[in-house]
Amino acid sequence: MKIIDFNDAKIDNSAIALGKFEGLHRGHMLLINEVVRLGLKHGIKNVCFSINVSGRKTVNTFEERYSILKNAGVDCVCNCLFSEAFAALTPEQFCDILARKLNPKFIVVGEDFRFGCKRSGNVDVLKHFGEKYGYEVVVFEKLKENGEIISTSLIKDYLQEGKIDVVNDFLGRRYSLSGIVVEGKKLGHKIGFPTINIMPDDNKLLPCIGVYYTSVILNGVAYKAITNVGTNPTVTDGDKLIIETHIINYDGNLYGETVEVLFNCFIRKQQKFDNLDLLIKQLESDKAFAMHQ
Secondary structure, eight states: OEEEEGGGOOOSSEEEEEEOOSSOOHHHHHHHHHHHHHHHHHTOEEEEEEEEOOSSOBSSOHHHHHHHHHHTTOSEEEEEEOOHHHHTOOHHHHHHHHHHHHOEEEEEEETTOOBSGGGOBOHHHHHHHHHHHTOEEEEEOOOEETTEEOOHHHHHHHHHTTOHHHHHHHHTSOOEEEEEEEOOOOHHHHTTOOOEEEEOOTTBOOOOSEEEEEEEEETTEEEEEEEEEEOOTTTOOOOOOEEEEEETTOOOOOTTOEEEEEEEEEEEOOOOOSSHHHHHHHHHHHHHHHHTO
16 A cells, blocks of 8 residues: 655546545545445556644544555555645645546545535535546445444544443444553552553544553454553552553563554543552452453
């Protein structure tokens, strides 16, 4: 899979999915799967055209996004930074540039897709210019679950409420955190609950503070785990957010390795215990919960 900047793009004949694609939720994947299908059917490149807004927390990092798209069979990701110059393009200017750089035969969008200066372009406008530039527009209705439209903004809200089960349902896969394992204070080892500490990407949106039932896959083996996203108030006085994962029935050194933690469900809120014995008792309860899932 190729990753290119829109400014440098030059592709002959393509099927393009247009959108922000930040969360790559189930609704997004309808568009992605369609361009992959169209590309295979017509023998042309399929492209995920991603409009990226900088400076905000994201559900998926770029690396996670690329991995998902590659596994879905995407040929090329075309990144386009949402800048003042891009925002100033008229709908026709955008379609003209798109035609010259990617030569689309098919453009796949959601029904609420807007583009061009002041969001003046919509699906009908996109179809209108398709007659001039030689592409067909495929439109998908918004995907709903239990009466709610699946959207990245809603996923962010549920993530920060700790509703991991809903987040996972909307994503169509488990929310995860990836990062390099770094050395911590090793307090977990002293109380019989060794943990790995990971440092996720600064732009990664984290779930709300609390304890979660998670999974960690190491060398092809899935291990049950419990993960604390919080400040560890029982043993520290700081307010720095840390991510600690106790991998059940695993004994090994993972320092310096990149590990992915998959979130299954929320267990409980963060608590400050009066002593370590009470903390250990609660951790035993958390571990028992995870083991019986």
